[in-house]
Amino acid sequence: METYVWDVRNYVHDLSTYPQIAEIIAGFKEDELIAIPTETVYGLAANAKSAAAVSKVYVAKGRPSDNPLIVHIYSQKQMDFIENIHPAAQQLMDYFWPGPISFILPLKKDSLAEQVTAGKETVAVRMPEDKTALQLLEIVGLPLAAPSANLSGRPSPTNYEHVYEDLNGRIHGIVRGDDSHIGIESTVLDCSSYPFRIARPGAITASMLEEVVAGCMTEADYTSDDAPIAPGMKYRHYAPNSPIQLVDGGISSSLQVDRHTAVVGPESIRFLVTGGTFYPLCQDEQDIKGASANLYDVLRAIDHNKEITEIILSGFKRDEASQALMNRIDKASAGK
Structure with a gap:
């Protein structure tokens, strides 16, 4: 139905x-x-x-x-x-x-x-x-x-x-x-x-x-795979059909790929990429909100391109502002 x-x-x-x-x-x-x-x-x-x-x-x-x-x-x-x-x-x-x-x-x-x-x-x-x-x-x-x-x-x-x-x-x-x-x-x-x-x-x-509320937070976090207390903690999540290779810290030099590769990252690094298909996440490395808003839509768009067999994703500087975004990217590219 x-x-x-x-x-x-x-x-x-x-x-x-x-x-x-x-x-x-x-x-x-x-x-x-x-x-x-x-x-x-x-x-x-x-x-x-x-x-x-x-x-x-x-x-x-x-x-x-x-x-x-x-x-x-x-x-x-x-x-x-x-x-x-x-x-x-x-x-x-x-x-x-x-x-x-x-x-x-x-x-x-x-x-x-x-x-x-x-x-x-x-x-x-x-x-x-x-x-x-x-x-x-x-x-x-x-x-x-x-x-x-x-x-x-x-x-x-x-x-x-x-x-x-x-x-x-x-x-x-x-x-x-x-x-x-x-x-x-x-x-x-x-x-x-x-x-x-x-x-x-x-x-x-x-x-x-x-x-x-000053003093309300501890720096401890959850790393155990046992008995998750919140969604998104234990299993591989947010993953497209093709495997993701994460470039931690972002692509910073020329990259040549074949036609079966999707490269995902800020628009500002497009000039570094030759070959493949480029999928922009946001305008530049500082646009964390834009990248977060677009991440899942871009990953799904790549799934619709049947020629793509692998994804290279340009990561973002790891800090508090990018923590949620990088958490989702890490989960999407995890092997399990």
Whole structure:
């Protein structure tokens, strides 16, 4: 069965006036899977309180069952499934929500479908800033578990076409909204102990968090492949069909490649490349936001070029500003 597509782009000012809004609401309440736009990437949303609905997420994506999901809300008043919130975490939520950050918090027993947390006693929660997503969450009135709306391991979707390409026929519907302008999944902040630590880097960095609550962050991070507490930690992710060779620090001298090679990097290095096909990520090495917004779209575009058998990707200087981008590039080029 073909997946429904609801194009709501002309109704972003008031989604309740969209002619088929009742169909979307009914879908969620009948435990169907519906992809929704957010500012980070498109999410595959399901009723987080329904085991039947959440189980479908893992099947549709081909997602490992030990990889937890993020629950999306439109208001903090929906967080009746959380046991308690550290005062510093509350300050950060008040400041950064709605926005591209998820908080790992202690979960009340039996308040959400067990599959959401992969059996853990904590859950990641996010309030997206995308207007369509926020309105949908409010209209539906349910917390929605929503990982990226793609086949597991593939580049995440930043527009409707990406979702349709991966999941047409596998899910009930797609809410077609604006393209994702951030293009990188949310920061995941582990608030299960203090000081906090970042479980997955994103657009909101440790320095930004420290500016709001001084001393709230530890430099410790997660490197273990066992029992991931946040999405994107354990498995190879974000990967195109062709293998990626990463040039750490960026291409800085002349590079000649054959016609089966795609070279990806800032527009400013195009003159260094001879042969192959060049795919620009952004204008220059300083344009981290542009590269982040375009990364998944470029990797998917390369997949459509059947002549390409390998990818050479020009990396960026590794610092806090590029941490999330390089994390995704590292995962995409990993051998496992």
